[in-house]
Amino acid sequence: MTSRMYAGDGRQVTSQQRRQDQSNDDVFLLDLEGKIDTLKNVSTDIHSELKNSTTRLDTLRGGLDEAQGYVKQGFDNMSKIMHNKTLVYEYADRGPIHVEDGVPNCGSAVRVVRGHKNCTEKEDRMTGEICRPGMEMGRPNRSTQSIGSRxxxxxxxxxxxxxxxxxxxxxxxxxxxxxxxxxxxxxxxxxxxxxxxxxxxxxxxxxxxxxxxxxxxxxxxxxxxxxxxxxxxxxxxxxxxxxxxxxxxxxxxxxxxxxxxxxxxxxxxxxRDNAFLEKLAGHIRYHIQSFLTQELALVASRFHALDFYDKPLFDTIEQLTIKHTGRFFTNDAIATLAAFTHFDAGNKHIREILKSHIKEQHEYLNDDDYSERVRSSKLNMEDKTDLLSVLCRGDC
Structure with missing residues (x-):
C-alpha cells in the first residue's frame, strides 16, 4: 500500500515522488559543492598569480631604479663633457699661439684638453687645427667643418x-x-x-x-x-x-x-638617356604614394619637359590626382593638365577634372592674375580658351 501525503497546495505527494525530489536535491548539492571547490581552486590560483605578479613588479621596480641611476649618471657625464669642451675652446681662443723655431707653442691649449680624460678626441682636433706648423700668428681660422653649416x-x-x-x-x-x-x-x-x-x-x-x-x-x-x-x-x-x-x-x-x-x-x-629615365620613372612610381600634390605636379611637368612618357607612372599620377584634386594649387593643376594633354590627349576624364578645379580657383584670384597664369602655361590653345571662358571678357 502506497502512503500518500498532501503538499501545501493540496496535491497528493507519494513516497516515490519524495525520494525523487530528495535525489534531485542531492544531485544539486553535489553539483554546487563541486562548483564551490572549483571556485576555491580558482581563487587559490589567482592569489598565487597575484603573489608572483607582485614579485615581478618588485623586480621591475628595482631594475627601473637601477636604470634611472644609469641615465642620471650618463646625463651627468654628458654635462661634464660639454663643460670641458667649452673650457677647451674658450681657453684656446683667448690669445695668439706663438711659433718658436718652427714649433707652435700651444701647450696651454693642449694641457687643458689633457686635463680631462673624456676629451681625447678634442685633443686631436685641437692639435690638428690650432697647432699646425706654418700657421699665421694670431687667432685661428674658423674650422672648415663649419663652413657648410654657416x-x-x-x-x-x-x-x-x-x-x-x-x-x-x-x-x-x-x-x-x-x-x-x-x-x-x-x-x-x-x-x-x-x-x-x-x-x-x-x-x-x-x-x-x-x-x-x-x-x-x-x-x-x-x-x-x-x-x-x-x-x-x-x-x-x-x-x-x-x-x-x-x-x-x-x-x-x-x-x-x-x-x-x-x-x-x-x-x-x-x-636624353631613355634607359636612365625609365629606371628613374619606375623608381619614382614605387615611392610616389607619399608624394604631395606639388610633388606630383613637378613629376608630371618635368617628364613633360623631357618629353618622356612612362604610362604606368602617369596612370598612378592620374589616380592620385583624382583622389586629391582639391589639394592642387592653381599652377600645379595647370602644369599637370598640360602634361596629360601632351601625353594623353584622349583622356577626357582627368582633363575635365583638372579644368573644373582650375576654374574653381578663379574665385580666389583676380582676373589679371588668373589670365596670366593660364596664358603663360604650356597648355594648348583649346584648353586655354576653355579656362579663360570663366572671365567673361570680350578678348577671351
Missing part, C-alpha cells in the same frame, strides 16, 4: 650682405681640400638658393666632388645636382659623374624631396 644658416636667415657671403666664399676657397661631403652639399645648396653661386668656387669644388663621389649620401648627391643645375654651372663631366653614381645607388633615393631634386636637375640638363 652658409646654410645664413641662407635660412635670408642674409643678403655681399660682404658676409664673400667671406664664406673666400673661406671655402682657401680650405677647399678640407671640405667634407656635408660641407660641400650645404655650401653649394645655400649659395645657389640665395643667388650667390660663384663660378670659380664651383669649378674648384667640382674636382673634389668627383674625387669624393662615393662618400656622398643620397641627400648630398641630390642637393649638389640640384644646386649646380639651378646655378647653370653644371658641365658634362660633373653631370655624367653624378648621374652614374645616382644610377648605381638609385635604391638609396627614397624621399620625395631627393627624387624631385634629381628629376628637376635631370630635366634642366635635358637628359
Amino acid at each position: 652658409a646654410r644658416l645664413m641662407a635660412r636667415q635670408g642674409v643678403t650682405n655681399d660682404v658676409q657671403w664673400n667671406a664664406v666664399i673666400a673661406s671655402a676657397t682657401e680650405t677647399i681640400a678640407s671640405l667634407t661631403p656635408l660641407d660641400i652639399a650645404l655650401l653649394v645648396n645655400a649659395l645657389t638658393k640665395v643667388g650667390k653661386a660663384d663660378a670659380h668656387l664651383y669649378t674648384m669644388i667640382k674636382d673634389r666632388i668627383i674625387h669624393l663621389i662615393a662618400f656622398f649620401s643620397s641627400g648630398h648627391l641630390a642637393m649638389i645636382m640640384s644646386a649646380y643645375a639651378k646655378a647653370e654651372l653644371m658641365d658634362d663631366t660633373l653631370y655624367q659623374c653624378l648621374k652614374a653614381e645616382i644610377d648605381r645607388r638609385m635604391y638609396e633615393f627614397i624621399t620625395p624631396t631627393e627624387l624631385c631634386m634629381v628629376l628637376n636637375a635631370v630635366a634642366k640638363c635635358k637628359e
Whole structure:
C-alpha cells in the first residue's frame, strides 16, 4: 500500500515522488559543492598569480631604479663633457699661439684638453687645427667643418650682405681640400638658393666632388645636382659623374624631396638617356604614394619637359590626382593638365577634372592674375580658351 501525503497546495505527494525530489536535491548539492571547490581552486590560483605578479613588479621596480641611476649618471657625464669642451675652446681662443723655431707653442691649449680624460678626441682636433706648423700668428681660422653649416644658416636667415657671403666664399676657397661631403652639399645648396653661386668656387669644388663621389649620401648627391643645375654651372663631366653614381645607388633615393631634386636637375640638363629615365620613372612610381600634390605636379611637368612618357607612372599620377584634386594649387593643376594633354590627349576624364578645379580657383584670384597664369602655361590653345571662358571678357 502506497502512503500518500498532501503538499501545501493540496496535491497528493507519494513516497516515490519524495525520494525523487530528495535525489534531485542531492544531485544539486553535489553539483554546487563541486562548483564551490572549483571556485576555491580558482581563487587559490589567482592569489598565487597575484603573489608572483607582485614579485615581478618588485623586480621591475628595482631594475627601473637601477636604470634611472644609469641615465642620471650618463646625463651627468654628458654635462661634464660639454663643460670641458667649452673650457677647451674658450681657453684656446683667448690669445695668439706663438711659433718658436718652427714649433707652435700651444701647450696651454693642449694641457687643458689633457686635463680631462673624456676629451681625447678634442685633443686631436685641437692639435690638428690650432697647432699646425706654418700657421699665421694670431687667432685661428674658423674650422672648415663649419663652413657648410654657416652658409646654410645664413641662407635660412635670408642674409643678403655681399660682404658676409664673400667671406664664406673666400673661406671655402682657401680650405677647399678640407671640405667634407656635408660641407660641400650645404655650401653649394645655400649659395645657389640665395643667388650667390660663384663660378670659380664651383669649378674648384667640382674636382673634389668627383674625387669624393662615393662618400656622398643620397641627400648630398641630390642637393649638389640640384644646386649646380639651378646655378647653370653644371658641365658634362660633373653631370655624367653624378648621374652614374645616382644610377648605381638609385635604391638609396627614397624621399620625395631627393627624387624631385634629381628629376628637376635631370630635366634642366635635358637628359636624353631613355634607359636612365625609365629606371628613374619606375623608381619614382614605387615611392610616389607619399608624394604631395606639388610633388606630383613637378613629376608630371618635368617628364613633360623631357618629353618622356612612362604610362604606368602617369596612370598612378592620374589616380592620385583624382583622389586629391582639391589639394592642387592653381599652377600645379595647370602644369599637370598640360602634361596629360601632351601625353594623353584622349583622356577626357582627368582633363575635365583638372579644368573644373582650375576654374574653381578663379574665385580666389583676380582676373589679371588668373589670365596670366593660364596664358603663360604650356597648355594648348583649346584648353586655354576653355579656362579663360570663366572671365567673361570680350578678348577671351
